[in-house]
Amino acid sequence: MIRFARSQPSATDAIECLQKAAKLNWEDAYRHGCMLQMPNYGQLVMTGDLHGHFRNFDRLKKYANLERTPARHVVLHEMVHKELPTMQDVDDSHLLLVECAAYKCEYPDQVHFLQSNHELAQLTGYNIAKNGRIVIDAYNQHVIATYGERDGHAVLRAMEEFIASFPLAIRTENRVWLSHSLPDMHHMDEFDADMFERDCGRADIEQSRTAFLLVWGRRHSTEHVQRLCEKFDVDVIMTGHQPQEMGSTLVFERLIILDSSHNHGSFLAFDLSRPVRAEDLFKRIRKFVEIV
Numbered sequence: 001m002i003r004f005a006r007s008q009p010s011a012t013d014a015i016e017c018l019q020k021a022a023k024l025n026w027e028d029a030y031r032h033g034c035m036l037q038m039p040n041y042g043q044l045v046m047t048g049d050l051h052g053h054f055r056n057f058d059r060l061k062k063y064a065n066l067e068r069t070p071a072r073h074v075v076l077h078e079m080v081h082k083e084l085p086t087m088q089d090v091d092d093s094h095l096l097l098v099e100c101a102a103y104k105c106e107y108p109d110q111v112h113f114l115q116s117n118h119e120l121a122q123l124t125g126y127n128i129a130k131n132g133r134i135v136i137d138a139y140n141q142h143v144i145a146t147y148g149e150r151d152g153h154a155v156l157r158a159m160e161e162f163i164a165s166f167p168l169a170i171r172t173e174n175r176v177w178l179s180h181s182l183p184d185m186h187h188m189d190e191f192d193a194d195m196f197e198r199d200c201g202r203a204d205i206e207q208s209r210t211a212f213l214l215v216w217g218r219r220h221s222t223e224h225v226q227r228l229c230e231k232f233d234v235d236v237i238m239t240g241h242q243p244q245e246m247g248s249t250l251v252f253e254r255l256i257i258l259d260s261s262h263n264h265g266s267f268l269a270f271d272l273s274r275p276v277r278a279e280d281l282f283k284r285i286r287k288f289v290e291i292v
Helices: 011-026 054-064 093-106 117-124 135-147 149-164 193-197 202-207 209-216 222-232 278-282
Strands: 035-038 043-047 072-076 111-113 169-172 176-178 236-239 248-251 255-258 266-271
Touching: 011 093, 011 149, 043 054, 043 176, 054 072, 054 093, 054 266, 072 093, 093 111, 093 135, 093 149, 117 135, 117 149, 117 202, 117 209, 135 149, 149 202, 176 222, 193 209, 222 236, 236 278, 248 278, 255 266, 255 278
Parallel strands: 035 169, 043 072, 072 111, 176 236, 236 255
Antiparallel strands: 043 266, 169 176, 248 255
């Protein structure tokens, strides 16, 4: 069992944890191709982007109480690249990524991940500029500052292994689709939905136009979401990716968007054994500040 206090782990421990979690992701019992297929029992807790928000992650773990609820699953995504208000602030979200890997190691059958645009960018070196800085550079610099030049690069390589193991999507038996985002409605001709059913390794994820479109898409409509529901054979879609000032929204009748990255951050727990509707699920959304 791997557990870390909030203080940083050693480079050796971080690497061991990340590599073990990556192996567990690839060997996840629910994994089919590039996605997870969840069972028709238990409960699933869906989050939005965390972006290094340690307090919300702590409250999530307290709510989930996985040790005492073995049929509950937690889904995490977009853990890296903290919002930095000034140029003097540092991005320590890599410590959260390692904590999430440790969470997987502790509860391998209950903790799951989704590929996201920021994690995919970290894996592929795709530049993202925010608040006047390249977020990958800020992230890498703090990893190296934390662990030193040699060990820092080794930790970054282990983080890439871990990120590469994330599935692209999750589908539940009660017809809910979970992914970080959805493909843009103007690029569907480039989107290969069959990819989800195929086995895929690191190179497939890094080079995939479909994976890129899935995690980066923002332009959607009611008709587009309806077509995606038909393509994925689901009734409801849950994503993150798009910032939500109040933590969540229900749009286009079937799309629930969650944001877990700030003090109004939200999460959604739902039963895997019952039919669901988007409007009913939306009423079940909770804010992390409620968890004390």
